[in-house]
Structures are given as C-alpha cells and as structure tokens.
Amino acid sequence: MQYKAFENRYNQMSYNKCGKWGLRLPAISLGLWHNFGGVDVFENGRAMCRHAFDLGITHFDLANNYGPPPGSAEENFGKIMQLDMAPYRDELIISTKAGYQMWPGPYGEWGSRKSLLSSLNQSLKRMNLDYVDIFYSHRPDQDTPLEETMMALDQAVRQGKALYVGISNYPAAMALKAARILKALGTPCLIHQPKYSMFERWVEGGLLDVLENEGIGCIPFSPLAQGLLTDKYLDGIPEGSRAAKSWGFLQPEQVAPAIEKVKKLNEIALQRGQSLAQMALVWLLKDSRVTSVLIGASSVPQLDDNVAALNNRKFSKSELDEIELILTGETRKVKKPIVNEPRGVKPADFKVSMKPSIPETSNSDTTPSRGDFMATLASRLNYRK
Ligand code: NDP
Numbered sequence: 001m002q003y004k005a006f007e008n009r010y011n012q013m014s015y016n017k018c019g020k021w022g023l024r025l026p027a028i029s030l031g032l033w034h035n036f037g038g039v040d041v042f043e044n045g046r047a048m049c050r051h052a053f054d055l056g057i058t059h060f061d062l063a064n065n066y067g068p069p070p071g072s073a074e075e076n077f078g079k080i081m082q083l084d085m086a087p088y089r090d091e092l093i094i095s096t097k098a099g100y101q102m103w104p105g106p107y108g109e110w111g112s113r114k115s116l117l118s119s120l121n122q123s124l125k126r127m128n129l130d131y132v133d134i135f136y137s138h139r140p141d142q143d144t145p146l147e148e149t150m151m152a153l154d155q156a157v158r159q160g161k162a163l164y165v166g167i168s169n170y171p172a173a174m175a176l177k178a179a180r181i182l183k184a185l186g187t188p189c190l191i192h193q194p195k196y197s198m199f200e201r202w203v204e205g206g207l208l209d210v211l212e213n214e215g216i217g218c219i220p221f222s223p224l225a226q227g228l229l230t231d232k233y234l235d236g237i238p239e240g241s242r243a244a245k246s247w248g249f250l251q252p253e254q255v256a257p258a259i260e261k262v263k264k265l266n267e268i269a270l271q272r273g274q275s276l277a278q279m280a281l282v283w284l285l286k287d288s289r290v291t292s293v294l295i296g297a298s299s300v301p302q303l304d305d306n307v308a309a310l311n312n313r314k315f316s317k318s319e320l321d322e323i324e325l326i327l328t329g330e331t332r333k334v335k336k337p338i339v340n341e342p343r344g345v346k347p348a349d350f351k352v353s354m355k356p357s358i359p360e361t362s363n364s365d366t367t368p369s370r371g372d373f374m375a376t377l378a379s380r381l382n383y384r385k
Contacts, residue, residue: 003084006054013056014310016291018191020215023164025093025292027285028307029059029219035298038072039247042079044299049080051300053088055307061193061219061294062127063097063138064119068247070102074126082128092133096123097168097193099138111141111149120156135162136193137178139169150178154187168193168221172206179214189216193294196220198229198265198280198327199258208289217291220284224295226250228258229280231266242298264326268319277302278309283323286315 015024030052036045049060066073074096085092098119101109107118120135135156137149153165165187167178179189192211196203197220211218224230226249227242233255242248243255262276269279281293297303315323321331 003050005050005088009054009056011056012307012310013058015058016217018217018291019211021164021188021190021217023093023190023217025059025217025219026057027292027310028057028281029061029093029292029294030057030303031061031221031294031296032073032077033063033066034242034248034296036073036076037067037247038069038076039067040076042076045076046080046084047300048297048303049077050084051303052297053085053092055303057303057307058091059093059095059292061095061221062123063100063136064102064123065100071122071126074123078127078129094127094129094132095134095136095166096120096127096132097136097138098123099136099141099168111137111139111144111152113148113152113155116149116152117155117159120161124161131160132162134164134166134190136166136168137170140167140171140174146174146178147181150181150185154182154185157187164190166191166193169195172210175207175216176210176214179210179216189214191217191219191291193219193221195222196284196290197223197225198283198323199225199261201327208287212289218289219292219294220290221294222296223284223293224277224280225258226296228255228262229265230277231262231275233259234263234266240298261326265323268322268326272312272319274309274312275305277306278312281306281309282313283315285310285313 014027016027017023018025030048032045034040035048052060060077062074062077064071064074077094081089098116099109099111102119102122107114109115116137120132123132124130135153137153140146141149153162156162157165165182167175167189170178170192175189175192182189192207194203194207196218200222203218203220208218210216227233228250232238232241233243237243237252237255242250243252265279266276269276272279274282281295284290284293295306297306324330324332
C-alpha cells in the first residue's frame with residue numbers, strides 16, 4: 001500500500017533555525033550511517049524512515065560511503081524515496097558528504113575538486129535525486145588547499161546539485177577559515193557537523209564559539225556515543241547491538257570503561273523521568289548553538305523514545321552540576337570567553353600532517369587509521385588548551 005505520511009507530523013517536533021540562516025532543521029535528525037546498508041534488513045530501514053517522517057523528522061543525513069558496503073545506504077535511501085517519500089521531496093532535507101575513501105585511486109577520497117564533485121554526481125545517481133539539500137566536505141584535508149575544497153562546494157551549489165553546503169570534522173580555526181572563504185565565494189557555510197556528546201566534548205573548546213560568531217548551524221553526530229549513552233549496555237553487550245556486530249563501529253572494548261559513568265547518568269535520567277538516551281539528547285539541545293542532534297537508530301521504538309526526549313528539555317542547575325561531576329569530576333566551570341582566532345594558530349599551521357582518520361567510515365578496512373582524528377589534529381594545531 002502506498003505510504004501516506006501522518007497528517008499531524010508537524011505537531012510534536014520543534015524546528016530550529018540553522019545558525020542565522022532561514023533554513024530550519026528538526027531538533028532531532030536521522031542519520032543513515034548504520035542500519036541502512038546492504039548488510040541490513042531493508043524493510044526495517046524503510047520503516048524507520050517512514051516513521052521518522054511521521055514524527056516530524058524532516059532531515060535525513062547520508063554520506064557516499066555509508067553502508068556497508070559503501071554506497072549501499074544511499075542506494076537503499078534512493079529506493080525508499082522512490083517507494084514512499086518522493087511525493088514529500090519538498091518537505092525533506094537530504095544531505096550527503098564526500099571525503100572518506102569511496103573508490104580506488106587518488107580521486108576516491110579527501111578534498112580535491114575532482115573527488116568532491118565526482119562523488120556528488122555518484123551520490124545523486126545512487127539516491128536517484130536531482131539535488132541534495134546539503135553537501136558536506138566530510139573531513140579536512142591537509143594536502144588540498146582549503147580554497148580548492150570550498151570552491152568545489154560552491155560549484156556544487158552553482159550547478160544546482162546542492163542547495164546549501166556544510167563542513168564536518170573541521171577544527172575551530174580551520175572551520176573559521178573555511179567559512180570566510182565560502183562567504184567570499186558567495187555560498188555561505190550553512191552548518192558544521194562535529195562529533196559531540198556527553199562523552200565527546202571537543203567542540204566546547206572553541207568550535208561552538210566560532211559557529212555562533214559566524215552564524216553557522218551545528219548538528220552534532222553520534223549524540224548517543226553510538227549507543228553507549230543509553231541503557232542498552234548496562235548489563236553487558238546485547239546481541240544485535242552495534243558493539244556486537246562485526247561491522248559496527250562501536251568496538252566491544254569501548255563499552256566496559258564507560259559503564260561506571262553510564263550507570264550514574266542513568267540514575268539522574270530516571271530521576272528526571274527520562275531514559276538515558278532522552279537525557280543525553282536534550283543535554284546537547286540545551287545549548288542554543290546546537291541546531292539539531294543527528295541520531296542513529298536500529299528500530300522504530302528507538303525513534304519514539306528519542307523524539308519523546310523533547311517533552312522534558314529543562315535541566316535544574318543541580319542536575320547540570322551533578323552531570324558535570326560525573327563527566328569530568330568537577331562542577332560546572334564559567335563559560336570561556338569567545339575565541340575568534342584560536343591562539344597560536346597561524347594560517348600556515350593548517351598545513352599539518354593529519355592522515356589519521358576519525359573513527360567513522362563503513363569500509364573501515366580501507367580507512368588509514370582508527371585513531372582519534374580530532375585529538376590528533378587538535379594537539380598538532382596546539383589550540384585546545
Ligand atoms: P548515535 O550516537 O545516536 O547512536 C545510534 C545508536 O544508538 C543506534 O544505532 C542504537 O544502537 C542506539 N540507540 C539509539 N537510540 C536508542 C534508544 N532510544 N535506546 C537505546 N539505544 C538507542 O548516532 P550514530 O553514531 O549512529 O550517528 C548518527 C549519525 O551521525 C550517522 O547516521 C551519520 O549520519 C552521522 N555521522 C556523521 C559522522 C561524520 O563524520 N560527519 C560520523 C558518524 C556519524 P543499536 O544499533 O545498538 O541499537
């Protein structure tokens with residue numbers, strides 16, 4: 001039977017302005033990194049997309065390499081569009097990215113004009129779309145001038161293949177430089193997609209301030225730390241969970257060290273009448289600089305649980321202090337002054353060696369390294385003091 005979207009889909013969700021721009025994104029967006037690939041059950045992914053839209057989630061985030069195998073999430077999403085969502089295209093914000101390894105040879109990854117624009121053409125074909133709403137540079141590339149990468153994003157918009165552009169995983173100083181280049185080109189940077197959760201807070205060391213000053217939106221990815229910030233691992237690693245899957249990016253050995261904090265956070269969530277997942281999401285959304293949280297999900301009930309987070313978004317000061325104490329061992333610090341140009345970083349410093357990749361790509365066997373890209377880069381740039 002032909003899918004018909006829920007009539008009241010816009011009643012429950014809130015929509016936030018993306019930085020200073022006119023585009024509004026749902027407070028919760030859905031990413032297709034895991035659970036929508038060729039190894040997954042297509043009908044489950046399809047049900048999640050339909051249900052997400054019924055809940056008012058208008059933004060679906062992809063990348064060329066999502067799967068596994070790489071490209072299969074876009075192919076599956078293309079099928080879902082064709083089967084169910086095509087009549088709603090103007091109600092959807094669909095994003096994709098290029099930057100991680102996608103095809104062999106020197107043009108299949110990183111940030112050259114050749115790589116980005118070829119990849120976008122491939123993505124549009126796989127998803128059977130005329131355009132994407134947002135096209136991202138997925139990661140910074142020290143071997144390509146920033147101007148070249150930004151000019152490729154600008155070109156994508158001028159070709160009518162993307163409506164907006166964004167950057168992902170760019171450290172603060174480089175994000176600022178990218179934003180200035182894009183502005184000069186006449187295609188402003190709409191949004192930045194960084195890794196940000198209770199367990200991963202590098203953005204608080206300058207990036208959020210840059211985004212606020214430049215009027216750029218922020219859409220944190222892995223807001224649940226790939227599922228760690230939920231109650232699912234409290235009693236071990238359940239079958240079918242991301243940590244249990246051979247292709248899942250959450251490694252089993254990452255679970256145990258986090259559990260002590262997870263248990264304490266879970267207690268606070270329960271006192272608030274929320275699931276831990278819900279609390280972790282609204283903890284991010286309390287910062288007005290965060291436009292939307294970009295969740296993943298493996299089932300329809302998880303979507304319901306996560307969207308219901310919006311029913312309780314307020315934190316008392318004592319709750320925030322308690323959370324801070326769990327996360328850092330300290331109570332909340334006074335906010336640092338706004339940093340425009342991170343100290344000690346000259347433009348030439350962007351040309352640093354930073355080949356290690358952040359832990360995200362569905363074809364992990366071909367990824368250069370699983371090291372923490374941001375930590376490596378930040379320490380080399382020496383701005384995260
Ligand atoms: P999350 O941190 O939200 O983790 C999602 C996982 O958490 C789910 O697959 C599920 O795990 C578990 N989960 C979700 N909701 C619940 C719940 N209510 N109760 C219990 N468990 C729950 O995000 P992801 O790591 O999946 O990343 C989200 C998106 O961010 C990606 O799809 C992608 O679009 C984007 N992304 C971008 C990156 C970039 O470099 N720009 C890098 C990584 C992600 P399980 O499968 O075990 O059930």
